[in-house]
Amino acid sequence: MTTLYAILIDGMIYASWLFLVAAGLTVIYGVMRILNMAHGSFYAIGAYTGAALVGWYFAGGDGAPYWSYVLLLVAALGSGLLVGWLVEQGLLQFMYKRDELLMVIITYALLLILEDTTKLIFGVDPYFTYQPYSLLGRSDIGGLTFANYDLLLILVSVLIGAGCWLILNRTHTGKVLRAVIQDREIAVAMGVNVKLMFALTFVVGTTLGTLAGALTAPAISVSPGIGVEVIVLAFAVVVVGGLGSIEGAIVGALLVGLTRSVAVHLAPEVELFVIYGVMSLVLAVRPQGLFGRNLARKI
Amino acid sequence: MKKGLTRIAPSLTAAAVAAAFSLAAPAQAADNGKFRIGVVTFLSGGAAGPFGVPSLNGAKVMVEALNAAKVPAPYGLKGINGVDIEVIEVDENGGASKQVEEFRNLAQRHKVDAVIGYISSGDCLAVAPVAEELKMPTVLFDCGTSRLFEENKNPAYVFRTGLDAAIDNIGAARYLVDSGRKIESVASIQQNYAWGHDSWGDFSAAIKQLEPGVKVATEQLPKLFQGQYGAEISAISVSKPDVIHSSFWGGDMEAFVLQGSARGLFDKRTAVLTCGESALDRFKGQAPNGLVIGARGPFGAFAPDTVLSNWFREAYRAKAEIDPTYPAYKMAQAILGLKAAVEKAAAKPGEIPAKEAIVASFKGLSFESVSGTVQMARAGGHQALQGIAYGEYRFDAKTGKATVANVKAYGGECVTPPDGTSASEWIKAGFPGAQCN
Numbered sequence: 001m002t003t004l005y006a007i008l009i010d011g012m013i014y015a016s017w018l019f020l021v022a023a024g025l026t027v028i029y030g031v032m033r034i035l036n037m038a039h040g041s042f043y044a045i046g047a048y049t050g051a052a053l054v055g056w057y058f059a060g061g062d063g064a065p066y067w068s069y070v071l072l073l074v075a076a077l078g079s080g081l082l083v084g085w086l087v088e089q090g091l092l093q094f095m096y097k098r099d100e101l102l103m104v105i106i107t108y109a110l111l112l113i114l115e116d117t118t119k120l121i122f123g124v125d126p127y128f129t130y131q132p133y134s135l136l137g138r139s140d141i142g143g144l145t146f147a148n149y150d151l152l153l154i155l156v157s158v159l160i161g162a163g164c165w166l167i168l169n170r171t172h173t174g175k176v177l178r179a180v181i182q183d184r185e186i187a188v189a190m191g192v193n194v195k196l197m198f199a200l201t202f203v204v205g206t207t208l209g210t211l212a213g214a215l216t217a218p219a220i221s222v223s224p225g226i227g228v229e230v231i232v233l234a235f236a237v238v239v240v241g242g243l244g245s246i247e248g249a250i251v252g253a254l255l256v257g258l259t260r261s262v263a264v265h266l267a268p269e270v271e272l273f274v275i276y277g278v279m280s281l282v283l284a285v286r287p288q289g290l291f292g293r294n295l296a297r298k299i
Numbered sequence: 300m301k302k303g304l305t306r307i308a309p310s311l312t313a314a315a316v317a318a319a320f321s322l323a324a325p326a327q328a329a330d331n332g333k334f335r336i337g338v339v340t341f342l343s344g345g346a347a348g349p350f351g352v353p354s355l356n357g358a359k360v361m362v363e364a365l366n367a368a369k370v371p372a373p374y375g376l377k378g379i380n381g382v383d384i385e386v387i388e389v390d391e392n393g394g395a396s397k398q399v400e401e402f403r404n405l406a407q408r409h410k411v412d413a414v415i416g417y418i419s420s421g422d423c424l425a426v427a428p429v430a431e432e433l434k435m436p437t438v439l440f441d442c443g444t445s446r447l448f449e450e451n452k453n454p455a456y457v458f459r460t461g462l463d464a465a466i467d468n469i470g471a472a473r474y475l476v477d478s479g480r481k482i483e484s485v486a487s488i489q490q491n492y493a494w495g496h497d498s499w500g501d502f503s504a505a506i507k508q509l510e511p512g513v514k515v516a517t518e519q520l521p522k523l524f525q526g527q528y529g530a531e532i533s534a535i536s537v538s539k540p541d542v543i544h545s546s547f548w549g550g551d552m553e554a555f556v557l558q559g560s561a562r563g564l565f566d567k568r569t570a571v572l573t574c575g576e577s578a579l580d581r582f583k584g585q586a587p588n589g590l591v592i593g594a595r596g597p598f599g600a601f602a603p604d605t606v607l608s609n610w611f612r613e614a615y616r617a618k619a620e621i622d623p624t625y626p627a628y629k630m631a632q633a634i635l636g637l638k639a640a641v642e643k644a645a646a647k648p649g650e651i652p653a654k655e656a657i658v659a660s661f662k663g664l665s666f667e668s669v670s671g672t673v674q675m676a677r678a679g680g681h682q683a684l685q686g687i688a689y690g691e692y693r694f695d696a697k698t699g700k701a702t703v704a705n706v707k708a709y710g711g712e713c714v715t716p717p718d719g720t721s722a723s724e725w726i727k728a729g730f731p732g733a734q735c736n
Binding site: 261 | 352520521537550551557562563583585
């Protein structure tokens, strides 16, 4: 019974983290059709900025520890908005009419550049900013102890998932974005400022990436290479769910998170392969992913 | 057309010759009268922070002090045998193929006198045969694979001044048993690659040999650099082990300890981290008191109280503003080993002996180091024989400093298989010939 509890809760915690990491990736693909390889770098930038800011705050002395959560959010929003805006205005807006495959190469180049830039700014020493993680204490659930910070992440990812879904499906901006997704040329003809919509979407996607990084930073040792590690997982989640679909990312994250949790508890030796196993199975049945739609080809 | 080609041929030849000379420029620069060492360690990637940067700092501290003739006895002679040392740094990140290329560059283009380096076991295994082929004195300072001299049974140019990984785990098993802890069941969490598998293999065999009847509670094998260990921590908690063993290193180790502590994983059970000392000053009270940590030898917090060792600690602290961890000691040890070998081989100060003479004197050498006396007494005189120590993490919240308590050291003859016997055979046979106090 304890194992069942553990599988469910661990699966939910991991899935919430996966969704946080993958949300920005799927939002950008959904609207802009850009498979953004640099998303892992945005995650790393958020993690480094959050860890550095919180580390600096606690090194300063006797500040109220709960402010560190505000600092994490400030770090995520500040770095996400700045880097997202710089990348979109300085690079991507000149590339939008290019082929999707070329955009993958461009964003991969961006990933390499941002990896080195991050190293240049933050160095190669790991950042260990643990205070916000242990500050919230722990809870006993079904005979097991969990960190409250991890449980809070579930709530945060539910809020972000619901927020993204509501904006895309229930607001005027969301309807305009969907119009852009359906047909960019007709949207322009109808007076939609596609350039602005793209810039907005990219900055939101980037900020979701930096937010995932900043919220993860207190639970890990932030070191070079973390961005590359998460991008593979993020791709697995969005591919399982269907590229560009928020609902897909939620279901994909849950599927991957719970399956991995089952493997860790019942067959740890296969844990390394389960994520790719799930992805292969889903793609064998539905090549476009669980919530992916077949695109009609324009003639 | 043919006439045209004939006309430009001399120019092309001249350009080719000029290009050849420009490519060969580093080789010319190598003849500057200095003792040139290629130092290879991780300068980027996940291993840079915990291992690469401290070891490079260790190299800088030691080389600067040697060139200034400020290292305590018996190393008063400036540089190496009175010759200034020049270091060429190479990033170990990028995989074994890249390292083989870089090694050839060091040997053939930069014309180094020796190479010191390699943290990754994969890189050591790839580079060792190339070192033999190029006849380049090569000191492996950190990598722990026990396959190194099992695959290369007759080494000539390759030396390892650090210990192999089996000793970490035999030492850890002995420490747990000797400290009288309850060890009915052991859980394992290792990074899912050769290092993790080999470490657990050696530890589980050793603990079963020393404490028959020990059960394995669970074996967790997360991906390298996974960072999130929630499910693994739950699985270990559910399996209710008495002891948790891990060979985690770097960010993975710190994240596991942080997440495990926050969830009370270590409240009622002992955890042993074979590489734990490298984060002694970084845990900052987030690791539980009583956590058993090792330093892969008598390094870092386990270094002996000698003039040379204390000098190194102070010199490192003055440069890096933190205490040196074990990778820094191991790098310093490799440099001192090389210096001792060269100076033993040289007829007079100021002379750089031939490479063949250097390796001949390195073989079976006994030299003083920052970790006490090192004897190159295994693998036909190419592998260091040293003891290992384990202790418990203690954090003083008032001073903000961490120390190790209840330290117990084991001599090299107690934890090291004799020459010609693999670690697994030695453990399986019940450690025949082990000399433990």
